[in-house]
Amino acid sequence: MTRLPDTDWTKRADLAALVAALGADNTRYVGGAVRDTLLGKAIHDIDLATTLVPHAVIDRCKEAGIRTVPTGIDHGTVTAVLPDGPVEITTLRRDISTDGRRATVAFAEEWREDAARRDFTINALYAHPETLEIDDFFGGLEDLEDRRVRFIGDARERIREDHLRILRYFRFQARFGDAPEEEAIAACSELAHTLKGLSRERVAMELLGILSLPDPRGSIALMAEHGILEVILPEAREREHRVFDALIAHEARLDVEGDPVRRLAALLPPIASIAQAVAARLRLSRAQRVRLSCIAERKEDDAAAPRALAFREGIECARDRLLIAGSDIAALAGWEVPQLPLKGGEIVARGVGAGPEVARILRAVEARWVEEEFPGADRVAELLDEELSASSKP
Incomplete structure (x- = not known):
């Protein structure tokens, strides 16, 4: 029997108190925490599966002095608020009906029944919280060892239950897979059109998740090759794929953390109206929309004066444009x-009447200040003198 290795998180006192409140035999660690611990990766979220119904979970936690939040109680999920981080507790479930976007579920009693409704074998590993023994119903341990991402059961059936699993497959393939499964790729390609029925927020979340990975080039190429990317991002053509690939290689050379919005921009033509349309379609946040639009306005000469670019567009957008251009x-x-060490009032004090002329002189001084790479106040005073002298000549 394979056991989960002892780690810091499995020894958490607050987690032990939660397990004691629920009953060790009623609970199992499940999903990413189990999978990633076996791979020696950092753990960010801990999920518990339980045979207890949600109200029983709430009652037992209350008796133990553990606060809970009914984060998804309609689907059986309660979050325990613990000192060292929250833990999601979900009652075993089975699907009653699905339409590819949402599922109607009923509570189940068997661990295998709960496992059967999950997406991939490597996500259906359950560990006993005390013995740390792992239950593996569908060969997930072997798939994990062989770096194989495989749907549980029939891939097409799993996708028809939740169309978003198409994008989840490519995200997990990028993280945990080597050679993709032919059956999985065929199913994703055949059912790619079903992604059109999903909310744009869900699609954006998964797409940005893929683009956040250390190196998503392989998965993005697979998505393009098999018609998936065209459904969710038809603007990404062959030229944009080359720009995208070059960006990720450049990020690696400079040891710069990959950013999903920057990478999304690289997959789009450098046209602001297209970036704005994509941002609206994907329901991106206002900040993401502004950033995507700014990156789309990149120009061939951006790298000539990086600090001038940053002055005009902001540090973040300037970095994005330079990285996409392959620049330093x-x-x-x-x-x-910096801020220009000159105010309009100082120009008025020099005898220029308030109005458009002040604004013109201020812009002229600022342009020369930027061109000279932001000299100090003494030089700005000289630039003002020169502009006032020039403007006073007939």
């Missing part, structure tokens, strides 16, 4: 965008 970003490291 060292000039922006630790640099803060």
Whole structure:
């Protein structure tokens, strides 16, 4: 019997108190925490599966002094708020009906029944919280060892239950897979059109999740090859794929953390109206929309003056544009965008009447200040003198 190795999180005192409240035989660690611990990866979220119904979970936690939040109680999920981090507790479930977007579930009693409704074998591993022995109903341990991402049962059936599993497959393939499964790829390709029926927020969440991975080039290429990317991002053509691949290689060379919005921008033509349309379609946040649009306005000469670019567009957008262009970003490291040490009132005090002329002189001084790479106040005073002298000549 394979056991989960002892780690810091399995020894958490607050987690032990939760397990004691629910009953060790009524609970199992499940999903990502089990999978990633076996792979020696960092654990960010801990999920418990339980035979107890949600109200019983709430009552037992209350008796033990553990606060709970009914985060998804209609689907059997309660979150225990613990000192060292929250834990999601979900009652065993089985699907009654599904339409590819949402499922009607009933509570189950058997661990295998709960496992059968999950997406991939490597996500259906259950560990006893005391013995740490692992229950593996569908060969997930072997798949994990062989770096194989495989749907549980029939891939097409799993996808018809939840169309988002198409994108989840490519995200997990990028993280845990080597050679993709032919059956899985065929099913994803055949049912790619079903992604159109999903909410744009869910699609965006998974797409950005894929783009957040250390190196998603293989999965994005597979998605393009088999018609999946065309359904959710038809703007990404062959030229954009080359830009995308080059960006990720450049990020790696500079040891820059990959960013999903920057990478999404690389998959789009450098046209602001297209970026705005994609951002609206994917229901991105306002900040993401502004950033995507700014990156789309990139120009071939951006790298000529990185700090001037950052002054105009902000540090973040400038970094994004330079990275997509394959340029150096060292000039922006630790640099803060300065403010022009000159106000309109100072120009008025020099005898210029308030109005458009003040604004014109201010813009002219600022343009020269930026061109000279942001000299100090003394030089700005000289630039103002020169502009006032020039403007006073007939």
